Amino acid sequence: MQSLFVAFLFLLSLTIVGAKKKNELDDLENLLENIDQESKDDKKPVNREEVKNPCEDHACGWGKECVVDKKSNPTCECISKCPELDGDPMDKVCSNSNETFASLCDLYRERCLCKKGSKQCEKKAHAKVHLEYLGECKQLQECTDDLMAQFPERMADWLFQVMRELKKRRELHKLEWEELLQEAEQDDEKKHVYPVIWKFCDLDTKPHDKVSP
Numbered sequence: 001m002q003s004l005f006v007a008f009l010f011l012l013s014l015t016i017v018g019a020k021k022k023n024e025l026d027d028l029e030n031l032l033e034n035i036d037q038e039s040k041d042d043k044k045p046v047n048r049e050e051v052k053n054p055c056e057d058h059a060c061g062w063g064k065e066c067v068v069d070k071k072s073n074p075t076c077e078c079i080s081k082c083p084e085l086d087g088d089p090m091d092k093v094c095s096n097s098n099e100t101f102a103s104l105c106d107l108y109r110e111r112c113l114c115k116k117g118s119k120q121c122e123k124k125a126h127a128k129v130h131l132e133y134l135g136e137c138k139q140l141q142e143c144t145d146d147l148m149a150q151f152p153e154r155m156a157d158w159l160f161q162v163m164r165e166l167k168k169r170r171e172l173h174k175l176e177w178e179e180l181l182q183e184a185e186q187d188d189e190k191k192h193v194y195p196v197i198w199k200f201c202d203l204d205t206k207p208h209d210k211v212s213p
């Protein structure tokens with residue numbers, strides 16, 4: 001699921017970058033970064049053995065991890081160490097500043113450190129660094145008009161495939177979406193519309209103006 005999502009972001013950034021809407025990309029980045037949960041008022045543990053790890057259900061934004069503080073509250077801090085990699089070239093990522101990072105984790109860890117003004121931050125400007133594409137930075141080929149014209153349809157088709165895969169894994173979570181997917185499977189037009197609506201609603205997580213699908 002995570003890799004699907006990363007791939008989705010990748011495509012999404014391509015769309016957005018293609019459309020020169022950097023601000024929207026920043027909004028998306030901020031959304032991802034700020035999903036840290038507000039800590040709920042945890043009941044004070046009576047018996048230490050019975051207590052589950054306060055971090056267990058505590059989500060942190062990208063580049064951060066949950067750490068239990070002195071008062072036994074879960075807090076989100078910059079990841080202390082990213083997982084070891086096995087040298088897959090596709091683990092590397094290229095940032096919007098055209099710098100290669102060892103992994104997505106390293107990129108967002110650096111961003112987190114720089115935002116917090118940590119001494120470990122390598123470059124102040126990295127407080128605004130974000131993913132440009134997966135893989136090492138390279139000379140990108142010109143996006144031809146032809147490819148641009150194909151893009152919306154390919155994007156929609158790709159989302160359709162993602163939806164299908166999630167349904168197979170029972171990860172679509174809402175029966176309504178499964179039903180809509182079923183409709184889309186039998187109708188070429190819906191096939192290119194429903195998945196886009198689905199993804200939009202999925203990303204539109206804190207809407208003040210939410211409409212039901």
Ligand SMILES: *[C@@H]1O[C@H](CO)[C@@H](O)[C@H](O)[C@H]1NC(C)=O
Nearest residue numbers: 097098099136137138139140
């Ligand atoms: C980004 O870096 C790559 C590899 O160092 C280089 O080939 C490419 O020209 C750079 N792109 C830009 C836009 O500077």
